Amino acid sequence: MNIQISSLTIGAVAKRVGVAIDTIRYYEREGLLPEPLRRASGYRSYGESTVAQLRFIRRAKDLGFTLDEIRELLALSADRQRGVKAVKQRAQQRLAAIEQRITELQRVRDGLAQLVESCPGHGKPEQCPILRALADEAKS
Amino acid sequence: MNIQISSLTIGAVAKRVGVAIDTIRYYEREGLLPEPLRRASGYRSYGESTVAQLRFIRRAKDLGFTLDEIRELLALSADRQRGVKAVKQRAQQRLAAIEQRITELQRVRDGLAQLVESCPGHGKPEQCPILRALADEAKS
DNA sequence: CTTGACTCTAGACCTAGATCAAGGGTCTAG
DNA sequence: CTAGACCCTTGATCTAGGTCTAGAGTCAAG
Numbered sequence: 332m333n334i335q336i337s338s339l340t341i342g343a344v345a346k347r348v349g350v351a352i353d354t355i356r357y358y359e360r361e362g363l364l365p366e367p368l369r370r371a372s373g374y375r376s377y378g379e380s381t382v383a384q385l386r387f388i389r390r391a392k393d394l395g396f397t398l399d400e401i402r403e404l405l406a407l408s409a410d411r412q413r414g415v416k417a418v419k420q421r422a423q424q425r426l427a428a429i430e431q432r433i434t435e436l437q438r439v440r441d442g443l444a445q446l447v448e449s450c451p452g453h454g455k456p457e458q459c460p461i462l463r464a465l466a467d468e469a470k471s
Numbered sequence: 472m473n474i475q476i477s478s479l480t481i482g483a484v485a486k487r488v489g490v491a492i493d494t495i496r497y498y499e500r501e502g503l504l505p506e507p508l509r510r511a512s513g514y515r516s517y518g519e520s521t522v523a524q525l526r527f528i529r530r531a532k533d534l535g536f537t538l539d540e541i542r543e544l545l546a547l548s549a550d551r552q553r554g555v556k557a558v559k560q561r562a563q564q565r566l567a568a569i570e571q572r573i574t575e576l577q578r579v580r581d582g583l584a585q586l587v588e589s590c591p592g593h594g595k596p597e598q599c600p601i602l603r604a605l606a607d608e609a610k611s
Numbered sequence: 612c613t614t615g616a617c618t619c620t621a622g623a624c625c626t627a628g629a630t631c632a633a634g635g636g637t638c639t640a641g
Numbered sequence: 642c643t644a645g646a647c648c649c650t651t652g653a654t655c656t657a658g659g660t661c662t663a664g665a666g667t668c669a670a671g
Contacts, residue, residue, distance in 0.1 A: 342647065352648085353630055361628090372637055374648060387605045394583055395576075398628070408602045415599045419592045422601050426587055429580045433573060436535075440569045443534055447566055452559045459555045461562050462548045465527045482617065492618085493660055501658090512667055513619060538658070 339377040348385040355385065363388055363402055395429060479517040488525040495525070503528055503542055535569060536561075 345352045358364045364384060367375040384405070391401045404421060407414045449460040456462055485492045498504045504524060508516040524545070531541045544561060547554045589600040596602050 340648075351630075354628085356650095357629060370637095372648080373650095374637075383606060390605050392628095394579055404602075404605070408596050408599075408606075411596060414596045415590070415594055415602075416592050418596075418599055418601050419587060419590045422583060422587050422590070426580065426583045429576055429583065433576050433580065436569055436573050436576070439534055440566065440573065443562060443566045443569065447559060447562050450555070450559045450562070452556050454555055456548050456551060456554045456558075459548075459558055461558050462544075462555075465530050465544070466523060466548075480617075491660075494658085496619095497659060510667095514667075515618085532658095 337379055339379075339382070341375045341377065344377045344382055344385065347382050348389065350385060350389065358385070358388065358398075361398060361402070363398060363405065394425065396425060400425070477519055479519075479522070481515045481517065484517045484522055484525065487522050488529065490525060490529065498525070498528065498538075501538060501542070503538060503545065534565065536565060540565070 339347075341352050341355055345355055355364065359366060364381060367377050367381065370376050387405070388398075388401055391404060392398075396404065400421065404418060407417045407421070410417070446461045446464055479487075481492050481495055485495055495504065499506060504521060507521065510516050527545070528538075528541055531544060532538075536544065540561065544558060547557045547561070550557070586601045586604050
């Protein structure tokens with residue numbers, strides 16, 4: 332299996348995946364995609380597996396993985412020995428990072444919400460709690 | 472009031488606020504800080520108000536405001552007519568953006584958490600739910 | 612007066628993840 | 642055969658928010 336049945340131009344791949352042509356070439360340069368076959372003219376010639384791999388990259392990106400991390404995931408997914416264990420570890424790390432970020436943002440949100448609530452929306456700038464909080468030493 | 476009592480070098484200001492010297496000059500170029508007085512030698516000479524303004528900028532940045540937004544907040548804080556109302560509006564917008572970002576991240580977290588949970592952490596890559604989710608069409 | 616720390620300017624460089632431009636070759640429908 | 646769409650490479654540019662370098666001048670302690 333894995334015989335190259337179809338032959339797609341870079342534009343066709345881009346259209347299927349919903350990504351720019353330049354992005355595909357960029358990923359190739361960055362080692363996220365293997366170097367494709369070439370036609371006699373020099374045109375890149377892709378098979379369906381590239382489409383799948385590009386979708387993999389896009390989904391991982393949606394999950395917040397960086398391209399560096401995705402490159403690693405791709406390598407791990409090909410590692411039959413330690414692949415799964417390491418993949419799970421990376422996913423757990425990503426999960427922890429996301430949770431930390433959520434916590435930070437919630438703290439920021441709570442602080443800002445309190446300020447917005449306590450601001451009447453009119454009056455002198457000196458009495459605006461938002462401006463005061465920004466200008467003064469933090470109290471809490 | 473607002474008489475220049477103290478005279479601080481850029482290094483002294485940087486140290487007090489906990490920010491790099493280059494950053495202060497950068498903020499000046501970007502219009503977030505006014506052009507300071509100069510000594511005869513050309514050295515910038517700052518008063519305490521600059522320290523306060525820098526702290527304002529840092530706190531606003533901690534709340535997730537961009538430098539563009541902070542520049543606007545600084546202008547608004549000097550506007551005795553519409554300042555407070557506009558400041559509150561900007562804060563509300565920032566708050567809404569933060570809440571949206573939190574919601575997005577929670578969605579991502581839930582998806583990733585489910586994958587991590589369902590992955591045994593060993594076995595063949597083809598059976599790893601994380602890799603499968605990345606490689607296959609999204610089901611849900 | 613010297614030495615070392617500090618400051619000045621202009622401009623280059625950095626990260627991440629692309630995106631665009633220039634100048635040229637290729638493919639395909641009519 | 643030609644027009645228009647597509648593809649090639651190399652290298653520049655973009656955003657945001659700085660950071661760093663080079664080369665030169667200044668300040669303060671001893």
